[in-house]
Amino acid sequence: MSWLQGGPFLELSFIIKEPTKLETVISKMKEGNVKIEFHCPSDYIQQFYEGYLYDEDDPHSVKIHQITINLTVHTTRKRRALLLVEKISSGLLSYSICFFGDTTDAPEWNQPGVRHDELDEFISLLISLYRELKFSVGGIAIEEDTKAFFDVNETWPNENYNLTNLKFEDNLRKFHAVLIDQSLKNKLPDELYTSINNSGLLYRSSFN
Template sequence: MSWLQGGPFLELSFIFNEPTKIEKVISKLNNTNVKIEVHNSPEYIQQFYEGYPYDEDDPHSVMIHRIEINLTVHTTRQRRALLFVEKISSELLSFSICFFGAKDDAPEWNQPGIRDDELDEFICLLISLYRELKFSVGGLAIEEDMKGLFDVNVVWPNEKYHLANLNFKDNLQKFHAILIEQSLKDKLPDEHYTLIDNSCMLYRIALR
């Protein structure tokens, strides 16, 4: 049985500038106000750096660096989650924690849903992760991660995935919440936001 089943998925995602060691990020996950258990071995995680060719028959194929990690996240209701780590350009790493995101529970899979009144737990987790990890931009959305904020129409890895190509204006409504460091504030449209710790800004969108 797969670790996470069904859908849709609620994605809590964030972007780092390289160089960032993914082991360091993963080791800090449990320093937040929510307990996060990692169920894969360090040896398994090392496979991220080895990568694999996009086209096995092409000796010059671009290499894909991606890994999928099983988590248990102890929100008010304990949840299984999948952490996807992807190198989307030479400068950027994408992290996305996926949860079963339907409103209704799925007892046949032992997966609690996410009610509207539970979304605040995930926004608080996003803020807590920022305080620990200091990523550039993060967000919370159904079936969408931070890669959806880039104004590009090419597959990753590609050098067009650059912070200069973030497009909040046209993509903001895809997300329940966006958290960005102050250095990127000029990219936000003229919307209401909350300043967090004098270092980042939180923009919240109306509930589902």
């Protein structure tokens, strides 16, 4: 049986600047208020740095750096999750934690769903990760991650995936919550936000 089955998936995602090492991010994720277990051998992460060619027949093809790691996340109800890490440009990494996101449970897969009253647990997890990692932008949405905020049509990796190309207006309300670094405040539409840790701004959608 695969680690996570079915769908839709609730994605808790964030964008972080390189050269933050993957091992450093994993270590800090373990230090947050919510216990997160990582299930991967120690040498597995090296595959992320080695990468692979987008076109195996072209030695000059762009190199892809991505990895998927099985997690157990100890919210009130213990959950299986997948962590997808992708290098989207020379300066940015995308992290996405995928949970089984249906509103009803799937006992046949031992996967609890996400009830509306449980969303606050994931928002608390997003805040906890921000306090540890100080990522640039993070969010929580069904079948969507924070790469959607880039006003870029190219596939990644591509140097157009940089913080100057963030655009929030069109996609903000697709997210249950969005948390950005204070330095990006001028890119936000006129919304109500909560200050987090004196350096972040949390937006919560009133439509979810």
